[in-house]
Amino acid sequence: MQLALSDYPRGAELAGALVATAPRVWHGVEKLGTPGEVDALLAEHGFAGSCTPAELDGVRDLRTELRAIVDAAVAGEETGVVVRRASALAAGGLTLGEAGPARGGLPAWVFGSDAGLVEGLAAVTGVGLLGAVRALGPERFRACAAPFCEGAFVDVSRAGRRRYCMPDLCGNRVHVANHRARRRSG
Template identity: 45%
Template sequence: MQAIFDDYVAAAGLTTDLVNTAPGVWHGEDQLPDDAAVAAFVGAYGLTGEDDLAGVHELRDRLRAVLDLRDPEAIERSASVLVARGLGSVGLEPDERGRLQWIARPGADASLVDRLALVGGIGVLGALRALGPERFRDCASDTCSGVFIDTSRPGRRRYCMPDLCGNRANVAAYRARQKASGGIS
């Protein structure tokens, strides 16, 4: 499956999801604690590869650092280094409307971590060029240290994990309203 290398929105989604598995976002509890967890995570994106837990964790830290940069030139520099790490070839292929599009492919000997670096670079560069640096943001939840790349069309995403952080914030706001109005607690 090559789709993840051809779709910066999907690649940015993987990047956001990977960064937010870090223990720092989960009060110390790593969401990728072992090889099986990594295999399940990358498998959901159609990727497989050899076990390299330390390498995945290290890349995750680097991607987090890139998402924290917020300066477009610095983001571009760092993302280009990530792309170079996994890139095997660049070519031109027609898209579904017959227009030629640049495509990036990982090297035949690129490790899983190298390919993840390429995906991260594609996601970050694509979002930066197509949407702008203001799409790299902190989670709006007070209790969350996650970050995300907002690739939504309106660009109003607020949470790193909308199902989780968004709900948590809604529940907190609801409780606060109940308390303020003297309702049931």
């Protein structure tokens, strides 16, 4: 699994997608219950990778750390705290590609790992969060605005106005609830 530094939004999206599978977001239901569910999540986000049964706990532990990093930013912790923890995830997975004139003589910075799925995932999601906090700022790390949802996410959209951890789900449910409330009062 690999990700170029410039492609950090994909890493941040993947980090958010992992965070959104946690039982606390699904009222106790584990959405990464099998290695196959990890594989499906990766494929959905355009990453190749296959999780073994032995790696599943490692993926869930990584998810816990990603959530803690997002929560630290949401809580307004110093940006240094977020950077330090995200760096720890990314650091092991940096490789330097060939230098090229198109890059001003600098090598391509590629994050990832072939050592194992968890290592690769840590590097890709770590650099995703690092890129997001650097390029977009810690205010792009947000708690889901749906009152019934405990989710959190990183908004890497251009407009930066995302409010829900799963827009299709949480956003829709809020709209339906608002609509019903209007009809009741109307």
